[in-house]
Amino acid sequence: MRWAKSLFLILKKIEGKGYRAYKQIEGAYEFPEFCLYIDHVQQDPYAPPSRVRVRVKQRNAKIPPRLFKNRIRKIALEDYLTRCFAKNIHQVAKGKRGSGKSGKITVLPCSQKVLERTCMKVNEEFVEVRFFVGLPARGRKILGKEAEEMFFKEVPLIVKNSLFHEKISCKELERHIYTVEDAQYIRDHLKERGLVAFVGNNSHLPRASGVDERPLLSKKVIPFTSPPSLEVTFNLPNSGTIKGMGIPQGITLIVGGGYHGKSTLLNALAAGCYNHIPGDGREWVVTVEDAVKIRAEDGRFISNVDISPFINHLPFGEDTTSFSTKNASGSTSQAANIIEALEAGTSLLLIDEDTSATNFMIRDERMQELVVKEKEPITPLIDKIKLLYRDLKVSTILVMGGSGDYFDVADTVIMLDSYRVFDVSEKARTIAKKHRTSRRFEGGESFGKVKERFPLKESFNPYKAGKVNIKTRGKEKLIFGKEVIDLSCVEQIVEEAQVKSIGDIIYYMAKNIFNENISLRKSLDIVEEKIKKGEIDTLFRIKSGEYALPRRQEIAASINRLPSLKCKTLKNA
Numbered sequence: 001m002r003w004a005k006s007l008f009l010i011l012k013k014i015e016g017k018g019y020r021a022y023k024q025i026e027g028a029y030e031f032p033e034f035c036l037y038i039d040h041v042q043q044d045p046y047a048p049p050s051r052v053r054v055r056v057k058q059r060n061a062k063i064p065p066r067l068f069k070n071r072i073r074k075i076a077l078e079d080y081l082t083r084c085f086a087k088n089i090h091q092v093a094k095g096k097r098g099s100g101k102s103g104k105i106t107v108l109p110c111s112q113k114v115l116e117r118t119c120m121k122v123n124e125e126f127v128e129v130r131f132f133v134g135l136p137a138r139g140r141k142i143l144g145k146e147a148e149e150m151f152f153k154e155v156p157l158i159v160k161n162s163l164f165h166e167k168i169s170c171k172e173l174e175r176h177i178y179t180v181e182d183a184q185y186i187r188d189h190l191k192e193r194g195l196v197a198f199v200g201n202n203s204h205l206p207r208a209s210g211v212d213e214r215p216l217l218s219k220k221v222i223p224f225t226s227p228p229s230l231e232v233t234f235n236l237p238n239s240g241t242i243k244g245m246g247i248p249q250g251i252t253l254i255v256g257g258g259y260h261g262k263s264t265l266l267n268a269l270a271a272g273c274y275n276h277i278p279g280d281g282r283e284w285v286v287t288v289e290d291a292v293k294i295r296a297e298d299g300r301f302i303s304n305v306d307i308s309p310f311i312n313h314l315p316f317g318e319d320t321t322s323f324s325t326k327n328a329s330g331s332t333s334q335a336a337n338i339i340e341a342l343e344a345g346t347s348l349l350l351i352d353e354d355t356s357a358t359n360f361m362i363r364d365e366r367m368q369e370l371v372v373k374e375k376e377p378i379t380p381l382i383d384k385i386k387l388l389y390r391d392l393k394v395s396t397i398l399v400m401g402g403s404g405d406y407f408d409v410a411d412t413v414i415m416l417d418s419y420r421v422f423d424v425s426e427k428a429r430t431i432a433k434k435h436r437t438s439r440r441f442e443g444g445e446s447f448g449k450v451k452e453r454f455p456l457k458e459s460f461n462p463y464k465a466g467k468v469n470i471k472t473r474g475k476e477k478l479i480f481g482k483e484v485i486d487l488s489c490v491e492q493i494v495e496e497a498q499v500k501s502i503g504d505i506i507y508y509m510a511k512n513i514f515n516e517n518i519s520l521r522k523s524l525d526i527v528e529e530k531i532k533k534g535e536i537d538t539l540f541r542i543k544s545g546e547y548a549l550p551r552r553q554e555i556a557a558s559i560n561r562l563p564s565l566k567c568k569t570l571k572n573a
């Protein structure tokens, strides 16, 4: 470790020189109140910015240990400090000075979700932030004086204002941590209460727009209120008691007129597998952590999935017990999405009629008569949904405004009327009795077995032109070697940094885990185990603050969409 002074001297020496001379500043420097690590210097001012870390000893940061005494508090604290760091960059840093990314200081951007990310680390010894610095240049000529200002004025001030406990708003920080801990408490207690989801009274569900997940700010927003029959109470560790709607295990329908808020509620439930920041409006919308939103996704790749519980006897006798295609149809894609979710592990499916294949959802009496069972490959969800719960204990919450046939299979029916929620379960049962349908049940004796698949190692080639090529294009695309993984329909990926992690995790799995005898499910267990043990850095290619943790469900979803994926399946498993 060198003294900070030596960084100052190098910057003075290389002033005006060619950009490559910046390489000399790589290394560690001791500042009065922290250590600065310049881990990687960018090639030129237009390349991805340089990777930098600052580590503050706890004797200076003085973050009270109670604020990170358990895993969930630690995640919430780190999330808060990252936001604080970003805010201070905004307030302190001058920003662009020179060409390309010159002068920019950035840290991983955070969505409304509280995720575990690699940009902040707090433990008993230190607080470490990993961020990015665009080393300044004009053209390709080093602006050493500007760099000096960044490292000796801006960075120390940003660090001090955001990582030193005395400078942080205690009230806001504690509210952040306590909210997240309380939401996690609800999630951890759903199962023992026989619930799959909770929506707190006064939650604010609608979002600013379809592409902006911040809350809709309008006087017209109707706050959520639970119907009395579904209301439950939780005694939270920090915030006292909270009341709200508990959605029981089993099959729940969300019905109601068009534009009355059905999808908004379902989307909030899908987001509820994550914790939210205070003020989001959905901080008390909590769903079981393995909930998976299912939709139709025609055109997707499918590799060796046994979709036979839903689809059989395709034209030309195509095998549906190990179904592969480069261009799935609406129904086959939705069937594969369900089976893959069951394989990765889930106890709750969330399905919206808006994004479903109609023939996958329902086949009414008249259609049963016109197209006889032998001519229809699809067993619709309506005939499997109860078996899914009976045999595999997987609940479903379904938005279904279009077909009352589902009343026969629902345990709970929630109606939205002008954004207000009513429990209409009894009414729906009465109607189902009054107007009996004579549609025939087509679901068979059981749901069917979910087979394990064994991804073949040769499916994963991260190289392109001899170099590892793993890149993201927003949340929607992951490039792995020469392949492009389309994630645009994987709705529960919430930050690009999760996609970044998924790319590196697949690389890790391909190198260290996958072989013909390890199933996809088992390999996800291994990765999850490492995450739980706090070994997340070992999963990633570089020690950098650019990763946010995904759930195992989204890692699986990405592997399943890799065009080169091939899996071994056991014939009679």
Ligand SMILES: Nc1ncnc2c1ncn2[C@@H]1O[C@H](COP(=O)(O)OP(=O)(O)OP(=O)(O)O)[C@@H](O)[C@H]1O
Binding pocket: 205, 206, 207, 216, 220, 221, 222, 223, 224, 256, 257, 258, 259, 260, 261, 262, 263, 264, 265, 354, 401, 419
């Ligand atoms: N509680 C609420 N208060 C005010 N506006 C809301 C509320 N919930 C949802 N909205 C808004 O109402 C509109 C319609 O909501 P949504 O898409 O959920 O309707 P829907 O019932 O799914 O309609 P459709 O049947 O046509 O799919 C959206 O613009 C949404 O932001």
Ligand SMILES: [Mg+2]
Binding pocket: 262, 263, 264, 354
């Ligand atoms: Mg809708």
